[in-house]
Amino acid sequence: MKLLYVFDAYCGWSYGFAPTLAEVARRHPELPVEVVSGGLFTGPRAVPIREFGYVQGANAKISEMTGVVFGPGYERLIADGSFVMDSADAALGMAVLRQAAPERAVELALAVQAAFYEDGLSLSDPGTFSRIAAAAGLDAVAVGAALTAPAARRAAEADFRRAAALGAQAYPTLLAQDGDRTAVLAVGHAEPDTIDTLLEQFASARTGSMVV
Template identity: 25%
Template sequence: MNALELLYFTDPMCSWCYGFSPVLRELRERHPDRFSLSLITGGLRPDETRAMPAHMGLEIASHWKHVQEASGRDFDFSFFEKYPGFVYDTSPASRAVVAAWRMRNDCALDYQDELQKLFYARAENPTILQTFERAAAGIELDVEEFRDMYNDKQTEDIVRGNFGLSFELGIRAFPTLCARRDHELFIVTQGYLPYDMLEERLRKVGEQVHSRSRASNEAQSGEAC
């Protein structure tokens, strides 16, 4: 049986995506041949230019506590005190994830998680090249090559293509995990799930995908007759 193709629509500055990363890593480790996972940077707040007011930072930090309770991940809640007037532009971090993916296409999830740990757990600025390079070094990517890839125009083009795909498909909630068969998408989850619940969703979606595939094959056989 062919591996089920999964599309993961995410954003490196999405706290629920940070919470979901260990779940997806566990899925990948338990079933390396059962699923193929492609990460797509969906654009949570692309090209934001407005400084965040203090009350919004407090609201987001409160939201992080829910993620921490659900996922058990570490957070440094002093981030918005450390960066007053922070501009929550997710485009540069998305570009960094794509740059890492272009260097080694199996490392996008690991790179995003490393960058998220610097942001959420260590209160480092997730919009600047210095942080992106530190994340690259953290997963043993060549930092100079990463910098060149980050600055390459094709990387930006891929990022914009990812944003456009998410918009076209109407995916504005992250994390969103879909299964794909041919040109048809099957939603596995829109939002965080613990591992056991994700396994059950994938089992049901897998049955749906394979049932649709069998029906299509039978229809084609009937046409041939």
């Protein structure tokens, strides 16, 4: 059995889910976690953040529900509304980091979101991912070089297709998979105890009553 975490690095609710994801991973070291990037802000949706008038209100709700803090660096970055969130760039960087240390995908996904939502670093800037790599003890030079390789863009696009194939219609979505059975554990927000309960039910189920 494994977990599938479908998120978007530019999704505030995915950032709010970070503490839950970290706790679930801590409780279940025996379960590998596959991290898949979604394409929330691509194509016509990759526009200045001022076009999304709900952002500040949504962030306040996310903080209230999850306890995460949107850092001053992030607040400065979006202050004039001109910053463009491009999920394709974010997914490309996540794919390269994941390739560098696949067993640390959860840790790296959380670091990517912290870079944006806490430090206010653009996920369209290759330097952001080199910085994350260095902080994680990875080869920052190799990560920087990989960002410009065509394979990285193909990996990001493959993630978008994978997210669609998994049926993820909102971010974040956490699923459990065991052979040909897949169950949704969380969409948007959930507490670790709730996820534990669903995991136990999924692991012990002999029928497809929870399967999606």
